[in-house]
Amino acid sequence: MTNSIEIRGLVKEYQDFTLGPIDLTLPGGAILGLIGENGAGKTTLMRCMLGVTVPNAGTVSLLGRPREEAKADVGVVMDDCFFYEQLRPKDVDAVLRRVYPTWDGGLFREYLDKFALPEKKLIKEFSRGMRMKLSLASALAHRPRLLLLDEATAGLDPVVRDEILDEFLGFVSDEDHGILISSHITSDLEKAADYIAYLHHGKIALSGEKDRLLESYGRLACAREDLAAIDKDDLVAVRRSQYATEGLVRDREAFARKYPGLTVEPVSLDEIMVFMEKGERL
Amino acid sequence: MTGLVLKDFLGLRKVLKSYLIVLVIYVALTVFGVWSPAFTTGFFAVMAAMMPFTCFNLDYTAKWEPYGAALPVSRNKTVAARYLTLLIMLGAVAVLELATAGAFWLAGDREETLSSLVAGCLCLGMGAVLNAIILPLIYKFGAERARVIFYAAFLGLIGLAVLWLAPLGGLEWLMDAFAWLEARDMMGLLAALPFLFVAVCFLLLAPSYFISCAIYRRKEL
Numbered sequence: 001m002t003n004s005i006e007i008r009g010l011v012k013e014y015q016d017f018t019l020g021p022i023d024l025t026l027p028g029g030a031i032l033g034l035i036g037e038n039g040a041g042k043t044t045l046m047r048c049m050l051g052v053t054v055p056n057a058g059t060v061s062l063l064g065r066p067r068e069e070a071k072a073d074v075g076v077v078m079d080d081c082f083f084y085e086q087l088r089p090k091d092v093d094a095v096l097r098r099v100y101p102t103w104d105g106g107l108f109r110e111y112l113d114k115f116a117l118p119e120k121k122l123i124k125e126f127s128r129g130m131r132m133k134l135s136l137a138s139a140l141a142h143r144p145r146l147l148l149l150d151e152a153t154a155g156l157d158p159v160v161r162d163e164i165l166d167e168f169l170g171f172v173s174d175e176d177h178g179i180l181i182s183s184h185i186t187s188d189l190e191k192a193a194d195y196i197a198y199l200h201h202g203k204i205a206l207s208g209e210k211d212r213l214l215e216s217y218g219r220l221a222c223a224r225e226d227l228a229a230i231d232k233d234d235l236v237a238v239r240r241s242q243y244a245t246e247g248l249v250r251d252r253e254a255f256a257r258k259y260p261g262l263t264v265e266p267v268s269l270d271e272i273m274v275f276m277e278k279g280e281r282l
Numbered sequence: 283m284t285g286l287v288l289k290d291f292l293g294l295r296k297v298l299k300s301y302l303i304v305l306v307i308y309v310a311l312t313v314f315g316v317w318s319p320a321f322t323t324g325f326f327a328v329m330a331a332m333m334p335f336t337c338f339n340l341d342y343t344a345k346w347e348p349y350g351a352a353l354p355v356s357r358n359k360t361v362a363a364r365y366l367t368l369l370i371m372l373g374a375v376a377v378l379e380l381a382t383a384g385a386f387w388l389a390g391d392r393e394e395t396l397s398s399l400v401a402g403c404l405c406l407g408m409g410a411v412l413n414a415i416i417l418p419l420i421y422k423f424g425a426e427r428a429r430v431i432f433y434a435a436f437l438g439l440i441g442l443a444v445l446w447l448a449p450l451g452g453l454e455w456l457m458d459a460f461a462w463l464e465a466r467d468m469m470g471l472l473a474a475l476p477f478l479f480v481a482v483c484f485l486l487l488a489p490s491y492f493i494s495c496a497i498y499r500r501k502e503l
Binding site for chain 2: 052
């Protein structure tokens with residue numbers, strides 16, 4: 001089975017920020033959630049993958065082919081709708097059918113119906129949710145094998161997000177398909193993603209199967225004096241406040257065996273991010 | 283590529299509709315002798331020449347460029363689409379000018395035929411030259427900064443032209459050249475000059491296109 005995404009040694013340097021080196025693989029039939037704080041490099045990575053930005057080093061292979069050759073099989077949704085506001089969905093259909101060789105106008109109209117998007121209404125009259133749905137319909141109507149979604153669910157209400165996530169899950173049921181979702185909304189990724197990559201200050205700080213990560217990582221809540229008795233290597237990061245001391249544990253089962261008197265609870269992706277960003281490394 | 287050209291025209295749809303109304307009014311005013319045909323065709327040539335600015339502004343407002351770069355259209359073809367949009371615009375004006383000249387020809391007004399043709403060719407040629415200069419600037423600096431650079435350069439060129447032409451006695455030398463051709467019964471060449479001028483101006487779009495491609499290929503979007 002071909003990997004949907006293979007990134008090797010990707011580096012993009014700016015004056016004040018360097019992304020990478022990034023190595024990332026997404027197997028077919030899976031969803032990879034890309035998380036990270038603002039400015040961590042998620043959008044830069046996405047842009048490098050799409051050829052919008054030229055990386056300084058490394059290779060990007062999509063669907064087993066060099067990026068440029070695979071573009072016709074890649075659907076893209078960015079954090080906004082990029083069509084002119086004076087266009088209508090039917091205009092988008094007319095434009096993109098001349099851009100994508102595999103464009104399916106019937107499928108596009110099916111999605112418009114499914115998302116309740118009026119074909120003849122101006123895009124400027126659309127709500128943000130409608131615009132994102134139009135972007136998604138456009139990304140899906142040429143029957144792509146890979147979806148790259150940059151903050152595609154940002155600013156949407158939970159009902160619309162749920163609808164869109166369902167669409168993603170349907171899409172990826174074909175094991176020839178893959179999705180990379182970059183998002184701040186980790187709850188969406190906890191629901192939909194198979195793999196997680198956490199980008200921190202331009203580097204992959206954490207990556208792997210989501211379920212395994214969530215099963216393995218844990219949050220330790222303890223007294224300040226308990227911390228002194230814990231081996232530094234057993235904690236990823238620590239957060240101290242006036243009332244509590246918390247630690248991020250990499251392997252909570254092993255930790256529980258080693259420190260039976262301490263309680264380690266399951267942790268969410270959000271909490272992992274907060275620990276990584278704000279926690280103190282021991 | 284045709285999809286991108288269509289996108290430009292769909293984006294300009296409202297502007298083009300308003301120009302169509304203006305065209306009807308201007309043609310009416312021209313027919314009733316209020317304005318000269320040269321003014322009408324010149325006006326539309328200038329409007330057509332300014333269209334790429336509008337297209338780039340539409341792209342900028344919609345933040346289209348990153349999305350456009352993610353489409354399966356090479357950057358060279360993206361640039362080619364914008365040049366094609368311009369050529370279609372200028373082509374439409376050329377048709378308008380020929381129709382105007384043809385109407386005067388049929389009416390037996392040789393003088394107006396010639397003046398509308400000459401004025402039209404001059405405006406079309408200038409439109410092509412201006413775009414040949416401005417489009418690579420837009421790809422390099424963006425529409426807004428390119429506009430400022432262009433106007434500064436344009437004014438500078440006019441200043442230089444005035445400085446150079448003054449010692450030559452203004453444009454009298456050109457009129458002398460026309461008179462010289464007329465005296466030697468070379469009216470055919472004289473009549474072809476406006477068309478030659480347009481052809482040369484349009485040829486300048488070719489190097490401009492390659493420069494734009496070279497700039498856009500390396501551009502971070």
